[in-house]
């Protein structure tokens with residue numbers, strides 16, 4: 001069999017399983033987001049985006065855009081090299097200082113994405129620390145899993161957010177063995193939140209360090225947007241905090257914040273840091289402006305919380321089964337891959353509402369869902385249109401309602 005045939009066969013199999021991904025071709029409208037234009041050949045249609053990870057609309061914040069325009073005019077387009085070979089610009093230095101300050105750490109280190117930061121940092125720690133064991137939460141993101149795999153360190157997977165299971169796995173190891181407990185704060189598909197303080201207690205008791213992915217929390221939680229660890233007053237207890245600049249901060253890039261030595265260690269040994277072109281300076285400048293703004297302004301976070309509560313209350317009133325959780329993520333459970341895709345397609349084609357269906361393998365079979373992310377830039381009209389469209393589609397698909405609807 002030829003390679004071209006193997007490629008075609010696997011694509012055909014993916015389509016037959018219903019797991020083939022189709023991109024929506026969107027053009028975000030600055031100043032009007034979540035409004036966007038959906039392109040399809042020569043046709044264009046207006047849509048409202050309800051599944052963006054630009055959680056606070058910072059991707060269109062005037063201060064962020066102004067900082068990016070100014071840096072572009074000042075420094076040009078690209079960084080021009082890896083961080084080591086002429087690619088470290090003053091905007092990178094300032095952004096790393098901003099991030100270290102955000103998390104109350106001695107230092108921070110930038111990467112080209114959150115994915116790369118997890119892959120490179122865990123890969124480097126796991127491979128360079130002799131005899132290291134990485135204790136990884138069962139629902140950790142693919143980037144953490146790939147980093148751990150790449151490190152070739154021994155891995156122990158503990159049941160999701162299960163302190164007893166984590167403790168059993170820690171207790172089974174010699175106290176002196178180097179150990180890293182790797183976990184997330186907000187888990188992006190269910191929207192549940194880890195008990196960070198209790199995990200730090202266990203790490204202290206069993207001589208482990210902690211590695212916390214706050215990708216879905218930075219900018220959103222804590223008085224200055226430092227994440228759930230800031231909200232819970234435990235940032236100083238977490239050894240490494242990892243985050244993204246591409247979600248609540250609205251730009252792109254990833255980072256770790258930790259001690260000066262630990263950042264220096266990753267900087268010195270991580271191939272995913274060393275051998276790639278640095279982020280463009282204007283991207284760094286935009287991210288720094290976004291972080292600075294959210295350190296001082298709580299308005300976006302408050303308005304987001306109001307919108308999330310409003311959407312949940314409206315879903316309750318019409319009996320739409322959303323997963324209860326303490327975060328900003330509203331998973332609307334469909335539980336059937338075909339209906340999930342049908343609802344998503346119909347929302348887009350008939351109602352101009354874009355919510356990507358989340359099917360297996362991203363979530364387990366039978367838990368297919370629409371992952372909805374209300375934001376401060378969604379208006380009351382947007383919420384009305386969303387609820388009316390979903391109510392019709394729920395009836396059309398003969399999906400069960402929560403008992404509350406009958407009350």
Ligand SMILES: Cc1ncc(COP(=O)(O)O)c(C=O)c1O
Pocket residue numbers: 113114115116118141143184188213215216244245246253254
């Ligand atoms: C938990 C988690 N960590 C890391 C990442 C990667 O971050 P980025 O999108 O900046 O590459 C994601 C991306 O969606 C994520 O969900």
